[in-house]
Amino acid sequence: MQGLLKRGLPVTPAGADAALLDLRGVVARAVDPADEASRTAALDGTLRGLLARFDDARYAPAARALFGLPPAEPGQNLTVRRELAAKAAGHEVHHFRKRVEPKLIEKVAWELLADADRFTRSALIAPRLAPVTTRQPVSADPFAWEVAEHEEQLSRLWSALYAARAELLAVERLISLEADRMDIIQTAVTAAWRWAAARAEAISYTTAFAPDGDASPDELVALAGWTPALTAPQASRLTEAAAGGASREQFVAALHGETGLGNTWTEGFFARPAAPDSSIEQENGSAS
Amino acid sequence: MTSTPTNPALTAALEAAASGDPRRYVITGGPSSGKDDLIAAIHAAGIPCMAEEPGREIYRKHRERLGRHLLREDRREYSLEVLEAFVAEYTAHKHGIRFYNRGIPDGYGWDAFFGLRPTAELEEATRLYRYDAVFVLDPLDTFEDPDDIVWAKDREIRRVHELIVQGYFDAGYQPVFVAPDAAAARLDFICSNLRLPKPSRAA
Numbered sequence: 001m002q003g004l005l006k007r008g009l010p011v012t013p014a015g016a017d018a019a020l021l022d023l024r025g026v027v028a029r030a031v032d033p034a035d036e037a038s039r040t041a042a043l044d045g046t047l048r049g050l051l052a053r054f055d056d057a058r059y060a061p062a063a064r065a066l067f068g069l070p071p072a073e074p075g076q077n078l079t080v081r082r083e084l085a086a087k088a089a090g091h092e093v094h095h096f097r098k099r100v101e102p103k104l105i106e107k108v109a110w111e112l113l114a115d116a117d118r119f120t121r122s123a124l125i126a127p128r129l130a131p132v133t134t135r136q137p138v139s140a141d142p143f144a145w146e147v148a149e150h151e152e153q154l155s156r157l158w159s160a161l162y163a164a165r166a167e168l169l170a171v172e173r174l175i176s177l178e179a180d181r182m183d184i185i186q187t188a189v190t191a192a193w194r195w196a197a198a199r200a201e202a203i204s205y206t207t208a209f210a211p212d213g214d215a216s217p218d219e220l221v222a223l224a225g226w227t228p229a230l231t232a233p234q235a236s237r238l239t240e241a242a243a244g245g246a247s248r249e250q251f252v253a254a255l256h257g258e259t260g261l262g263n264t265w266t267e268g269f270f271a272r273p274a275a276p277d278s279s280i281e282q283e284n285g286s287a288s
Numbered sequence: 289m290t291s292t293p294t295n296p297a298l299t300a301a302l303e304a305a306a307s308g309d310p311r312r313y314v315i316t317g318g319p320s321s322g323k324d325d326l327i328a329a330i331h332a333a334g335i336p337c338m339a340e341e342p343g344r345e346i347y348r349k350h351r352e353r354l355g356r357h358l359l360r361e362d363r364r365e366y367s368l369e370v371l372e373a374f375v376a377e378y379t380a381h382k383h384g385i386r387f388y389n390r391g392i393p394d395g396y397g398w399d400a401f402f403g404l405r406p407t408a409e410l411e412e413a414t415r416l417y418r419y420d421a422v423f424v425l426d427p428l429d430t431f432e433d434p435d436d437i438v439w440a441k442d443r444e445i446r447r448v449h450e451l452i453v454q455g456y457f458d459a460g461y462q463p464v465f466v467a468p469d470a471a472a473a474r475l476d477f478i479c480s481n482l483r484l485p486k487p488s489r490a491a
Contacts, residue, residue, distance in 0.1 A: 025450070028400075028447065028450075028451070029400065029450065029451060029454035031396075031400065031405060031406060031458060032405065041457075041458060042454060044457070045453070045454045045457030045458065046450075046454070048457060048462070049450070049453050049454075049457070049465075052463075052464075052465045053426065053465050053467075115450070118443065118446050118447065118450070119447060119450075139319045139320055139324070140324070140344065141319040141323075141341075141344070142341075142343045142344055142347040143318060143319050143397075143398070143401070143445070143448045144319035144320070144445065145347065146357075146358070146401070147319070147444040147445050147448065149357050150444060151444070153357075207359065207360075208357060208358075208359050208360070
């Protein structure tokens with residue numbers, strides 16, 4: 001922040017610290033996140049926005065002046081800007097520099113961090129839910145429609161992933177209980193159906209909403225749990241059979257006669273678990 | 289809809305400006321920023337204003353035609369169609385004051401939200417068609433609940449808002465931020481900023 005304060009706005013590449021350019025809120029606003037000039041422009045816009053909305057009425061003009069916004073002007077050095085800021089806040093300049101300025105800078109820094117926090121996103125974390133006590137209408141706005149649609153699809157994705165996880169856990173529990181082999185196979189087929197449906201959902205979601213690869217469909221579906229190793233064509237065949245909201249019966253009917261695939265899946269569960277030091281890649285196979 | 293008494297001084301100011309050069313003012317902001325209420329208040333005050341942002345109807349048509357939500361490859365076409373509508377709205381206005389329900393640079397926020405780079409057409413239109421002032425309505429909600437759980441939908445809406453604001457900065461504007469308040473108070477603030485009589489101050 002000190003480098004930024006020294007030069008004031010507009011932010012230039014020389015005045016932009018790498019840590020500030022890497023803030024999530026800055027990266028998210030940049031037209032081209034890989035381009036430092038673009039992130040510098042985004043940092044400039046972020047700061048202007050924060051300073052324009054500085055919520056302390058008494059010190060807002062001072063904070064703006066300190067960083068080079070009116071009543072200060074671009075190109076003025078820090079001494080001049082500080083004098084203007086002190087005047088705007090009604091303080092003697094030395095008192096302002098020692099007592100007020102550090103607090104203003106701290107507040108701007110905190111606002112930047114809070115802004116970055118608002119841009120925290122991870123496709124690999126299920127949305128947190130909380131009790132809803134009031135209706136949540138969607139405003140008539142294309143952005144709002146798109147955002148609501150995104151949350152709909154995200155919810156469908158995670159419901160499918162958790163459904164697959166439940167069945168995969170059920171298979172392992174039955175194996176551990178040394179349950180009847182036919183019961184285990186039946187549950188394993190249900191797990192295959194749920195896993196394949198989750199993979200179809202993951203493909204649909206990433207195609208529409210995460211095309212640049214926050215997470216691949218197979219990274220997402222791997223969150224459901226361990227599965228026997230499948231070749232890419234086998235994973236695709238299962239996914240096709242479960243796509244479009246197919247029921248378990250439809251899924252089984254679509255795979256009728258695919259004995260090899262069925263055996264790979266079910267026998268994979270009956271096989272002795274590999275030694276703990278085996279790599280995850282070996283264990284999980286190449287589902288992609 | 290917010291009803292605002294007509295202020296004769298405002299009516300006179302609008303009439304005086306009506307034969308002069310066009311003056312175009314954008315009202316923008318993310319969803320849940322109270323934009324619709326403010327636009328309604330502008331209409332109620334008798335100030336010329338765009339009714340509904342063109343993006344809505346175009347979005348509905350695209351959805352209807354596709355039969356599914358818009359994928360990445362659909363968005364370019366959608367964005368260009370919306371841009372065309374905004375340019376048509378801009379160029380149709382020849383004299384006097386007019387408010388716009390979003391403006392051409394909103395396209396930057398839209399593209400950024402979907403991870404797209406701005407089109408050459410948007411860059412060109414932004415350079416050619418300049419607005420006289422841009423007012424950003426800051427969100428009415430805090431987007432935070434007492435347990436600090438932020439709904440994904442609300443978090444994303446906040447993100448949309450910030451991307452729209454950044455789009456205007458990228459386009460070379462210095463937007464004026466309008467704090468959360470009742471529509472009438474916000475319109476008074478905007479009119480003061482434009483040196484127009486306040487609509488609520490009926491003589």
